[in-house]
Amino acid sequence: MAAPVLTARNLTKTYLSGISQRLQVLRDVSLTVAAGESVSIRGESGSGKSTLINLLAGLDAPDAGTLDWGGSPASVDRRADYLGIVFQSFYLIPEMDALANVLMAARIRGPIGSAERARARDLLGKVGLGERATHLPSQLSGGERQRVALARALMNGPKLVLADEPTGNLDEHTGDAVIELLLSLCRDTRTALVLVTHNAAHAAKCDRPLNLHEGVLG
Amino acid sequence: MPWYLYLALKQLFPSGRRYPFFTLISILGVALGVALLVISISVMGGFGHEIRRMIVDTQGEVQVKARGFIQEPAALQSLLARVPGVAATTAYAEGVAMLEHDRKPAFPAVQGIDLNHVNDVIPLRRFVRLGSLDNLDDDSVILSSQLAISLGARLGSMVELYSPLLLEKLKNDEVMLPRELTVVGIFEVGHQQLDSSVVIVTLRTMQDLYGLGRGVHGVNVKIAEGEDPDRVARRINEALPPDGNVEARSWIDANQDFLFVLQLEKNMIFFLLTFIIIVAAFSVASSLLIAVVRKTREIGLLGALGGKPRQVAACFCFQGFFIGVAGTVVGLVLGFTMLHFRNDMIRVFTQLTGSEEVLTRFYQFSRLPAYTAPTDIALIIACTIVISTLAGLLPAWRAARLKPVEALRSE
Incomplete structure (x- = not known):
C-alpha cells in the first residue's frame, strides 16, 4: 500500500502571549491524508487553522511532533516539488502577467522549457483564463486572481495542495466557483487536498470534513 | 535563467x-x-x-647633458649611435637672450638646433605653422607664435638678438653688435608657455652667440620603437666615460616630480x-x-x-x-x-x-x-x-x- 501523502503526528505549537504567558495553539494534532483524498478543516477564528496549515506546509516548525510528506520527513528542498499552496490573499507577483505567475512555481523548482510553458497555458485554460494569460494581476478580478493562484499551485504536479481560506477574499458566488474548480482540478489530477475554510458548505464538499476546536483536531 | x-x-x-x-x-x-x-x-x-607628448616632441625621449658643455659633440653622438636602443641623436645649445623688434624687447629661451639631424629626433617641422624650417640658416630665426604677435613680427621681419656674451665683452671694453636675423618661420606647439617664449636658431648661430666654439649643451636622443626610455638612458650612462661630466636622463626621470x-x-x-x-x-x-x-x-x-x-x-x-x-x-x-x-x-x-x-x-x-x-x-x-x-x-x-x-x- 502506498504511503500517505501527508502524515502529521502529535503536532504541538505554542506561542508566547504577552510577556510571559504561553498560548498553546495546537495540541497533539495528528492527521493523515491519502493520495487523491480531500480533507477540509473548519474552525472558528483563532482556533489554529492557519497555524496548522503553516506547519503542514513546513513554513513553520512545531514545538513537538513529526511531519512526513509521502513517507519522508518534510523539508524545504522538497516543497516546490511536493506541495502546492493556495492563500486567502492570492499573493500574485504584481510585476508579472498571469502566465509568468503560474510559471514562477516551475522556475523555482528548476529550469523551464516549452513543456512547462505549455502546461502553464493549459492550466490557465483549465481555470478559464486562457485568454487572460498576458494580463497583469491588477487587470484581473479577485476571483480571476485566485484562479491564477490555483493554476500556480498545480503547476508542478504536486502530490498535495494546501488551501488556506481560498475564498476568504471573494464574494459567495465567486467563492463557490473557485472551490468547485479547486476540487475538480484536484480530483482530475488525483492530487490530495487539505482545505481550511470557514464555510460549512465548502467543507462538506470534501471527502473528509474535520473540525479544529481550541487546538484539537477532531 | x-x-x-x-x-x-x-x-x-x-x-x-x-x-x-x-x-x-x-x-x-x-x-x-x-x-x-x-x-x-x-x-x-x-x-x-x-x-608628456610635448616634452617628448620638444626634448626627445632621452637627453644627454653635460655639467658645463660638451666640447666634442660628434664623438659623443657616434658613441651614442652604438648604444642599443638609440635610433637617432641631435645636438643642441640653449640659453636665454634678449630679442628686439621695432623697439619692443623680449627675453625668450633660444634653442639652437642642428639642422642636419633635428628632424630625426624632434618633429619640429610639424609645429611650423608659417614659413618653413627649410629656410632656416645662420642669419634667420623661427619665432613662437605668441612671441611673434607680442613683438609684432611677421615672416621677413628683422629682429635683433643680444646674447649674454655682449655683456662679457662690454666688461672688457669690447663692443659686439647684436645679431640681426630674419624671421623665416612661426611655430606653434599648442602649449602657451612654449608658444610665447621660445625662438629657434641654428646651432652655429647659438654657438656664436654664446661663444661655445664647436661645443653644445646637450644631445637629444630618439629611442627605437618599443624601447623603454629609462632602460636606454641606463645603457647610455653605462657606455659614457665614468668621469660623471656627461649624464643621460630619460624624459620620465627628468620630469618625475x-x-x-x-x-x-x-x-x-x-x-x-x-x-x-x-x-x-x-x-x-x-x-x-x-x-x-x-x-x-x-x-x-x-x-x-x-x-x-x-x-x-x-x-x-x-x-x-x-x-x-x-x-x-x-x-x-x-x-x-x-x-x-x-x-x-x-x-x-x-x-x-x-x-x-x-x-x-x-x-x-x-x-x-x-x-x-x-x-x-x-x-x-x-x-x-x-x-x-x-x-x-x-x-x-x-x-x-x-x-x-x-x-x-x-x-
Whole structure:
C-alpha cells in the first residue's frame, strides 16, 4: 500500500502571549491524508487553522511532533516539488502577467522549457483564463486572481495542495466557483487536498470534513 | 535563467510598464557618476598625455647633458649611435637672450638646433605653422607664435638678438653688435608657455652667440620603437666615460616630480569622484530596502513556493548588480559623447560667458585635451559594479532573514 501523502503526528505549537504567558495553539494534532483524498478543516477564528496549515506546509516548525510528506520527513528542498499552496490573499507577483505567475512555481523548482510553458497555458485554460494569460494581476478580478493562484499551485504536479481560506477574499458566488474548480482540478489530477475554510458548505464538499476546536483536531 | 535573476529583472522592468521609474532613476544616478568620472579622468589624462607628448616632441625621449658643455659633440653622438636602443641623436645649445623688434624687447629661451639631424629626433617641422624650417640658416630665426604677435613680427621681419656674451665683452671694453636675423618661420606647439617664449636658431648661430666654439649643451636622443626610455638612458650612462661630466636622463626621470604630481592629481580626482557613485549606491540601497519592505509578502510567497533564503538574497543583490552594469553602460556612452563634443561645448560656454581666452591663458592649451587610458576605464567599470552590487547586499540580507510564515502574515 502506498504511503500517505501527508502524515502529521502529535503536532504541538505554542506561542508566547504577552510577556510571559504561553498560548498553546495546537495540541497533539495528528492527521493523515491519502493520495487523491480531500480533507477540509473548519474552525472558528483563532482556533489554529492557519497555524496548522503553516506547519503542514513546513513554513513553520512545531514545538513537538513529526511531519512526513509521502513517507519522508518534510523539508524545504522538497516543497516546490511536493506541495502546492493556495492563500486567502492570492499573493500574485504584481510585476508579472498571469502566465509568468503560474510559471514562477516551475522556475523555482528548476529550469523551464516549452513543456512547462505549455502546461502553464493549459492550466490557465483549465481555470478559464486562457485568454487572460498576458494580463497583469491588477487587470484581473479577485476571483480571476485566485484562479491564477490555483493554476500556480498545480503547476508542478504536486502530490498535495494546501488551501488556506481560498475564498476568504471573494464574494459567495465567486467563492463557490473557485472551490468547485479547486476540487475538480484536484480530483482530475488525483492530487490530495487539505482545505481550511470557514464555510460549512465548502467543507462538506470534501471527502473528509474535520473540525479544529481550541487546538484539537477532531 | 535562474528564477531569482528572472525575478530581479522583472522587478526592475515590470511587464506592462513602459518607464520603470525607480529603475531609471537608480540607473541615471549611477550613470551620472560614471560619466563624470570618465570625463574628469579623461581630461586629466589628456592634460598629462599632452604634457608628456610635448616634452617628448620638444626634448626627445632621452637627453644627454653635460655639467658645463660638451666640447666634442660628434664623438659623443657616434658613441651614442652604438648604444642599443638609440635610433637617432641631435645636438643642441640653449640659453636665454634678449630679442628686439621695432623697439619692443623680449627675453625668450633660444634653442639652437642642428639642422642636419633635428628632424630625426624632434618633429619640429610639424609645429611650423608659417614659413618653413627649410629656410632656416645662420642669419634667420623661427619665432613662437605668441612671441611673434607680442613683438609684432611677421615672416621677413628683422629682429635683433643680444646674447649674454655682449655683456662679457662690454666688461672688457669690447663692443659686439647684436645679431640681426630674419624671421623665416612661426611655430606653434599648442602649449602657451612654449608658444610665447621660445625662438629657434641654428646651432652655429647659438654657438656664436654664446661663444661655445664647436661645443653644445646637450644631445637629444630618439629611442627605437618599443624601447623603454629609462632602460636606454641606463645603457647610455653605462657606455659614457665614468668621469660623471656627461649624464643621460630619460624624459620620465627628468620630469618625475611633475609626473608624480600629475598622477597624484588624477588619483585624487578619481578618489573624490568615486564618492558620487557611492552616494548613488546609497540611493540604490535605500530604494531596494523600501522594495524589501513593500514586497515582504511576496518574499514570503517565494519561500512558500520553495525559494531558499540565499536565492531571495541573490534576487536583490542582482538588482544592485544590474543597476551597476546598466548605469556603467549608460554612463560610459554619456561620458564619451560629452568628451567627443567637449570642445564644442566649451566654445559655446566660453562664448556665453565671454571667457574664451581664459582656457589658453591659464590652462596653457588651446583645446581641452582628453586621453582615456583603458586601465582607467576598467577601474571605473570595476568600482561601479562592485559598489552597486554591495549596495544590494543590505536589502538582500534583510530579505533573506525574513521567515516565510512571518512575511506572509505581515500587513
